[in-house]
Amino acid sequence: MDDKPHFRNIALLWLLASVIVTPIIVFVVGPGLPPGTGTVEAAGQVTDNTVLLALATPVALGVLVYMLYAMWAFRERTPEVIVDGPPIRGNASIQFWWLAVTTTMVLFLAGYGTVRLLADGSGGGQGPNPISVPKPPAGTRVLPVQVIAQQWQFTYRFPTYGGVETRTLDLPEHTLIQFNVTSLDVIHSFWAYQLGVKADANPGVNNVAYVTTKGPLNFEVRCAELCGVWHGYMFNSGTVVSRAQFASWITQQRVQYAPATGNLGPYSKTYFPQPLRRGG
């Protein structure tokens, strides 16, 4: 058995690699991570992803450095003479620190994730009784928007604007949006990528997700739950606009779709429309 300080060498190499790569991950890669910083929740997700990457980088580097070092330092130098390696021995110190470090990391991540989820829900659907309700920006009120999923188009209903239903989605800037997501038929999923929101649309269920908009933004909406052959075509787009532009848009929608609004039933968090199926 050789007496080279392999552990020290691996530790130093790992430390050097971590000091170089981790800042690159945090300051160069992190800011460009999806889904962008268009909303408070989306920006929070970028931060969360950066934290996870920053923690994962030294772990990954540790595995990589150890593997490469072992491939080089312990390579067979005299292949014509096969010798058995030194016997494996236990090492209580390594075992203790291995458990301590990994347990600490996991507990930290559990705590961090819990705190972040409780802060604003992270753009995910929280079911009909959300436990994480962000505060709206000062001087504003929550804007409830119902997302109605049906095979194969999303429509949007605004209960505080006469219950008008629209096929496009404009949202005011600097506003807390309460998405109430439901479905009229099968399971869909409302995924507004740049808004950082993703919530399942289940029939007979109201799934609430929160997003706080920031400045002007163009976003795409896609269905993220396979819902039939035209699932891939179930998409549209939306924009975050100034409050004045939103007021103008919603007024125009109320006028344009007044006849349809007259045919819509009362606003409800869920619907059980008939017919369920065509007779026959």
Add this chain to the structure above:
Amino acid sequence: MSGRAARALVTAVILVAVCAGIGIYIGLYLINVPGSVAATSTATGTQLYLATVPAAELTDPHPDWVSYYVVNSSSTDWRHDTTFQVPANTLVHFTIYQYDTATGLRNPYFSQTAGTDGSVLYNGKPAAVVNPAAPAHTFAIPQIGLSVPLPGANANAKNLCANAPCPLSDAHVTVSFTFRTPAKGLYRWQCFVPCAAGFIQGNGGPMQTVGYMGGFLKVV
């Protein structure tokens, strides 16, 4: 050649043949696109005549499925295609002979016409909205915001059409509308009435099969 080498060679040949067969099958499937029908240019503009029926032709692979057909102005010359070719950035006139009876809309939002250039005419009379229980089908292109409900034929009529093809003497509603086609591309259209009899939610079967209650607008 030794026995082992021969077996290896035979195995390799069979493997190549199987892979080639799979590749050819997939390739043929991918290039086998549904046929399309072009709108015709007339003195009054680009025109397309369609029909919706409660059941396809008796010789169809699915004779009990609801379906769209391409027809002519006298509701003869029936062609079972649901990919329609139209020119880009052009006003196109659609006339739909609607022979099926009402099912009703699952979402009453679609009871209002949208995306047309001018009014939609129902048996010659303009209307912006219909009773949500009245539509048998709709014609909608979600990408461009076009949505036209198609009221059902009188369910008590004595001359209801059973299977395609249906003559104009059978009970029907004539729906006419015009819309401006978008830029070149392929745009999906569908019906928003859950009209697929016997399927869960009414959106299976013909509703998810090109050639029946869904298709494409090929804008060239």
